[in-house]
Amino acid sequence: MQTSNYDYSLLCKYYLLNLDIKNDKNLRSPNEFSYFFEDFLFVKRVIYINCTYNTRLLFRLTKIKYLNVKFVFLFYFFLLGFKVLGQGDISKSVIDSSKNMIQNVQNDKHWILFAQKVHRLKSERKGTITIVQLGDSHIQGGYFTNKVRELLNNQYGVAGRGLVFPYSLVNTNGPEDIKYYSSSKWTGQKYNLNIKDGKTSIAGYNLWANDTSVELSFALKQGSDTLFPFNGVVLYHNNPSLQVHCSQKNQEILNTGENNFYSTRLIFNTLLNSVQLYLSVSDTAKRRLAIYGIELVNRKPGIVYHSMGSNGTTYEVLSKSIDYLPMLKELHPDCIVISLGTNDAYRRPVDTLMLKKRITSVIDDIKKELPGTCILLTTPGDHLLDKQYPNPNLVKAQSAIIQAAREENCVFWDFFEVMGGVYSSKKWANHGLMYKDMVHLSKEGYQLEGELFFEALQRAIEK
Numbered sequence: 001m002q003t004s005n006y007d008y009s010l011l012c013k014y015y016l017l018n019l020d021i022k023n024d025k026n027l028r029s030p031n032e033f034s035y036f037f038e039d040f041l042f043v044k045r046v047i048y049i050n051c052t053y054n055t056r057l058l059f060r061l062t063k064i065k066y067l068n069v070k071f072v073f074l075f076y077f078f079l080l081g082f083k084v085l086g087q088g089d090i091s092k093s094v095i096d097s098s099k100n101m102i103q104n105v106q107n108d109k110h111w112i113l114f115a116q117k118v119h120r121l122k123s124e125r126k127g128t129i130t131i132v133q134l135g136d137s138h139i140q141g142g143y144f145t146n147k148v149r150e151l152l153n154n155q156y157g158v159a160g161r162g163l164v165f166p167y168s169l170v171n172t173n174g175p176e177d178i179k180y181y182s183s184s185k186w187t188g189q190k191y192n193l194n195i196k197d198g199k200t201s202i203a204g205y206n207l208w209a210n211d212t213s214v215e216l217s218f219a220l221k222q223g224s225d226t227l228f229p230f231n232g233v234v235l236y237h238n239n240p241s242l243q244v245h246c247s248q249k250n251q252e253i254l255n256t257g258e259n260n261f262y263s264t265r266l267i268f269n270t271l272l273n274s275v276q277l278y279l280s281v282s283d284t285a286k287r288r289l290a291i292y293g294i295e296l297v298n299r300k301p302g303i304v305y306h307s308m309g310s311n312g313t314t315y316e317v318l319s320k321s322i323d324y325l326p327m328l329k330e331l332h333p334d335c336i337v338i339s340l341g342t343n344d345a346y347r348r349p350v351d352t353l354m355l356k357k358r359i360t361s362v363i364d365d366i367k368k369e370l371p372g373t374c375i376l377l378t379t380p381g382d383h384l385l386d387k388q389y390p391n392p393n394l395v396k397a398q399s400a401i402i403q404a405a406r407e408e409n410c411v412f413w414d415f416f417e418v419m420g421g422v423y424s425s426k427k428w429a430n431h432g433l434m435y436k437d438m439v440h441l442s443k444e445g446y447q448l449e450g451e452l453f454f455e456a457l458q459r460a461i462e463k
Contacts, residue, residue: 094427099417100452102376102460107409110374114335115461121156125301128159132306132331134202135339139309140167142175143443147450149305157302161228163295163331165203165308166218172311177221184214191310191317201236201292202324204310209289212281218294219274229271234295235264236327239281242289247276261326271298292327306331314343319358325369333373336366341380341401345393352400359404377405379416382425384438390423413456415449
């Protein structure tokens with residue numbers, strides 16, 4: 001077997017990070033690299049390495065049929081000073097940090113008031129600030145928003161986990177920090193423009209009970225990055241006759257609401273990690289019980305960060321429905337973050353003016369119900385069509401979102417540019433930050449996005 005006289009640690013670095021060898025000037029001859037590997041049998045595997053500061057990195061490793069060469073790789077990787085890249089180093093190599101900012105701050109008086117309220121919370125440690133983020137599948141999975149929630153809570157205090165939805169009971173994915181159980185039968189309903197029966201959750205799903213009496217349990221997942229014990233539960237639903245009994249001792253139960261949208265509040269004597277609820281309604285012939293969402297609170301000072309996503313949701317869907325607004329209003333948000341646009345631009349032509357009109361319609365609907373609330377728009381990140389082709393419609397969607405934000409005097413975060421713009425998803429994929437479909441990020445990618453969004457928020461708040 002023919003080999004070169006290269007420094008083996010350099011070879012390890014190039015292969016492990018999956019860099020473009022052939023175009024690199026540090027190599028004397030691309031042929032020498034191919035000679036070194038020509039007789040090897042490669043089987044690509046993905047492993048997670050727990051590094052300093054609990055950073056989880058994604059590397060491509062190789063299984064080699066020559067044992068002595070395998071040991072050479074390990075020896076040079078661990079003993080000869082190959083630098084393991086931390087999350088911070090990776091982020092510097094894949095993002096445009098100069099674009100990581102909340103923009104149009106000077107024109108949004110509601111953002112200024114929101115930032116002042118955050119300052120008071122930080123200095124006085126009194127009160128609660130509520131942020132609601134609405135979005136699509138990038139939000140539904142929870143990796144991005146869980147990271148933002150964790151960082152905000154570490155900085156300003158934890159006022160509760162916020163709004164959750166039993167996605168698993170409607171057979172779809174959701175955040176991993178809460179598990180749901182039920183011995184009863186339920187029917188899931190994903191929101192679409194043809195729904196006529198009742199309101200819809202801002203989660204984009206309704207959970208319908210198949211009987212007059214049902215049981216629903218949920219528990220914080222032990223071992224998750226952050227636990228949010230609660231001493232208050234709010235059920236959002238459609239039935240004024242709902243009666244709730246609980247396995248845990250509680251102080252009181254309060255029912256409020258009207259016109260197919262009601263909330264039932266349970267207050268407990270102590271902080272809980274789990275709860276089992278028994279729900280019953282008097283008459284399902286006229287109105288079956290539908291659960292729109294569950295809010296978990298602890299009545300402490302800090303930030304409540306609600307996040308609700310629905311796979312496939314678009315600005316078109318949101319602009320043609322106002323059913324989610326009563327529930328949004330009930331959360332009393334200080335800031336609403338809207339993260340849509342991917343599905344508006346995915347495999348469909350984009351009329352920039354029409355999309356901007358839909359975005360403006362959503363903003364106007366929210367302003368009408370919540371006139372003092374700050375609205376923050378985010379642009380979608382880059383993705384590839386068929387895992388290889390850039391999507392030209394993303395630039396149009398980005399433009400429509402930014403134009404709408406400026407015209408409506410709203411702040412915005414341009415994640416498309418922060419990510420690196422057109423075809424940047426390929427670069428993110430090379431660092432293990434994209435999911436295999438090249439549309440969604442990996443868990444590590446979403447966590448990096450969460451860190452970037454938090455940093456942008458912090459800078460804008462501190463101005």
